[in-house]
Amino acid sequence: MNLVYALSGEGRGHSSLARAILPVLQRAGHRVRVITYGQSLAPLADYDPLPIRGIRHCYDPRGRLSLARSFFGNRGVLPWYAVHWSPLRRQLRDFAPDLCIVNFEPFTPLVARSLRIPVLSFDNQHALLHDNGPAPRGARWSAWFTKAAIRCVAPGADDYVVMAFGPHANSDPRVHVVPPVVQEEFRRLQPTVGAHVLVYLKHPHPRFLAVLQQTGRPFLVYGYNRAAVEGNLTYRVFSDRMPGELAASRAVMGTAGMSLVSEAVWLKKPFFGVPLKNEFEQRWNAMQLRAADFGDFAEEPTRAEIDRFFARLADHRRALESYRYDPDAAGAKLLELIERRRAARAQSKRGAGS
Numbered sequence: 193m194n195l196v197y198a199l200s201g202e203g204r205g206h207s208s209l210a211r212a213i214l215p216v217l218q219r220a221g222h223r224v225r226v227i228t229y230g231q232s233l234a235p236l237a238d239y240d241p242l243p244i245r246g247i248r249h250c251y252d253p254r255g256r257l258s259l260a261r262s263f264f265g266n267r268g269v270l271p272w273y274a275v276h277w278s279p280l281r282r283q284l285r286d287f288a289p290d291l292c293i294v295n296f297e298p299f300t301p302l303v304a305r306s307l308r309i310p311v312l313s314f315d316n317q318h319a320l321l322h323d324n325g326p327a328p329r330g331a332r333w334s335a336w337f338t339k340a341a342i343r344c345v346a347p348g349a350d351d352y353v354v355m356a357f358g359p360h361a362n363s364d365p366r367v368h369v370v371p372p373v374v375q376e377e378f379r380r381l382q383p384t385v386g387a388h389v390l391v392y393l394k395h396p397h398p399r400f401l402a403v404l405q406q407t408g409r410p411f412l413v414y415g416y417n418r419a420a421v422e423g424n425l426t427y428r429v430f431s432d433r434m435p436g437e438l439a440a441s442r443a444v445m446g447t448a449g450m451s452l453v454s455e456a457v458w459l460k461k462p463f464f465g466v467p468l469k470n471e472f473e474q475r476w477n478a479m480q481l482r483a484a485d486f487g488d489f490a491e492e493p494t495r496a497e498i499d500r501f502f503a504r505l506a507d508h509r510r511a512l513e514s515y516r517y518d519p520d521a522a523g524a525k526l527l528e529l530i531e532r533r534r535a536a537r538a539q540s541k542r543g544a545g546s
Contacts, residue, residue, distance in 0.1 A: 193290040193534055194223045196309070198300035201230025201246050203394060205451030206295055210236055212375040213314075216523035222530065225287050227300050242283060245272035246297060249471075251395055257470035259337070273299060281306060291533060293526070298345045312529060313346040314522075316355040316372065316450040320476055322362045331475055338472035351529050355450065355522055357457070357480055370525050371517035372454035379519065381439040383459040388412050388426075390438050392446040393466070400466055401425060403495050404445075409502075412437055415446070443505060448474040448481075448489060457486060458519065462508035464501045465489035485511040 195217060200206045210232065217224055226239040229246035247269060250261035273280075281303050292304035296315045304311050320339055327335035346352075352364075355372045362369070391404070393415040404411050405423055413427045414434060420427045428434070435455075438444060444456040448465035456463045464487050465478030478489030487508050488501045 193530060194225070194288055195530070196225050196227060196284060196287065196289045196292040196300065196304065197295070198227040198244075198292065198297040199232055199295035200297050201228050201232040202248055203449060203451075204231060204235075205449045207232040207235040208375060208451040209295060209373055212373045213523055213526070214239060215376075216520075217526070217530075220527050220530075225284075225289065228297070242280075244280065244299065245269050245276075246299070251468075257468060259470075269299075277303070284309070290537070291530060294346050294349070296345055301346045301349070310533060311346055311349045312526070313349040313352045314526065315345075316477075317342045317345070317473055318352050318354045318367075319356040319369070320473060322354070322367070322369075323476070327472070328475075328479075331472055334470045334472040334475070337470075350533075353522060353525050353529070357484065357517070368525050368529070370522040371519065372450060372457075373522045374454055374458045374519040377435050378439070378455050378458060381435060381459065383439045383461070385442055386440040388437070388441055389443050389445060390414070390434075390441040390461075392444075392452055394447040394449070394468060397466060400493055403493055403498060406495055407498060407502075411445075412441075443487075443502070443508075448478040450477055453477055453481065457512065457515070460509060460512040462501070462505050462512065463487035464493070464498070466493060467491055484515070486515070 197210065197214065199210050210226070214224055214226070224239070226236055226241040227244055228236060228241050229244050230248060233241055233243060245268070247266055250258055250265040252258045252261065284303055285307055289309050292301060292309050292311045293314050294301050294311060296317055301311045321342060350366065352367045354367060354369050356369055357372065359369060388410045391411050391413045393413070396416065401413070405425060408424055411425050413425050414430060416427050417429055418427050419429050438455060438461070439459050441461060443462045443464065444452065445464040446452065446466055448467045453463060463481055465474070465481060467474035467478050467489060469491055481487045482489060485508060488497070490497045
């Protein structure tokens with residue numbers, strides 16, 4: 193079948209997921225047309241992605257997601273689609289897609305619907321819509337806004353494949369909850385427990401790094417895109433050695449996106465999350481980690497909170513060792529739903545010809 197795979201270009205997690213799942217689709221014999229923007233373009237260059245304009249998050253100087261800055265920073269998106277709607281629609285029609293798979297990208301599904309192409313949503317964000325627990329104090333506005341934004345992505349999709357670390361109660365037969373995906377390069381690694389702690393920050397967090405410096409422990413810091421040493425902090429530029437350094441780390445700390453969390457959990461690494469402020473999805477991920485005793489979190493970590501995390505590393509490792517999940521389950525579910533759609537279409541054609 194011909195598949196459109198549209199994904200967000202905000203952050204590294206969406207492209208990491210695509211790099212894991214696109215080979216699964218191709219090995220099954222499907223042709224794939226990738227559509228994306230921003231930070232996902234370079235990692236997926238081998239797939240010759242069709243570039244579009246997409247939603248980006250904008251932050252204030254304190255690293256907090258800013259609604260006002262995001263609004264003005266994205267004010268050119270709708271005019272871009274007003275100009276490029278017809279060419280984009282024509283390129284999709286020429287590919288003759290049988291299905292559009294969307295990973296948290298809101299505009300391609302609209303184009304697909306205009307061409308009467310079925311839409312399958314594939315992400316971890318939609319898991320938040322099946323969490324009926326109350327939002328913590330201080331995060332209720334962020335929770336409401338995050339869930340409202342999620343509802344705007346692929347509304348009314350034919351199916352939702354939702355990644356989560358645990359089961360979620362739902363009565364909608366279109367919703368299929370699966371474990372997270374892990375890239376093959378991480379799955380091949382044999383984890384060890386070294387001296388260093390790996391840190392990844394999507395945005396600078398100088399107060400957090402200042403606290404880490406106080407501990408005297410060795411930290412490898414990714415996300416600042418520079419190579420330097422400042423006391424016990426060694427800054428790294430992203431390279432092929434990052435997976436190995438994660439596998440050999442004592443623990444992982446930083447931005448609580450699903451991609452990094454999944455990699456850490458797979459490699460049995462205790463995780464201390466530093467969720468981006470006003471991004472409830474990240475706080476929710478960190479809350480799941482704490483509930484499972486895989487680690488802890490704080491938006492503004494104190495020395496006491498970090499020391500407590502390190503004091504409980506053995507407890508977190510025991511919880512991680514007892515947890516197992518199938519990283520192939522999401523790909524298998526996608527292939528199952530694709531095959532189900534192919535069979536239904538074939539049956540429909542036979543019925544029309546009889």
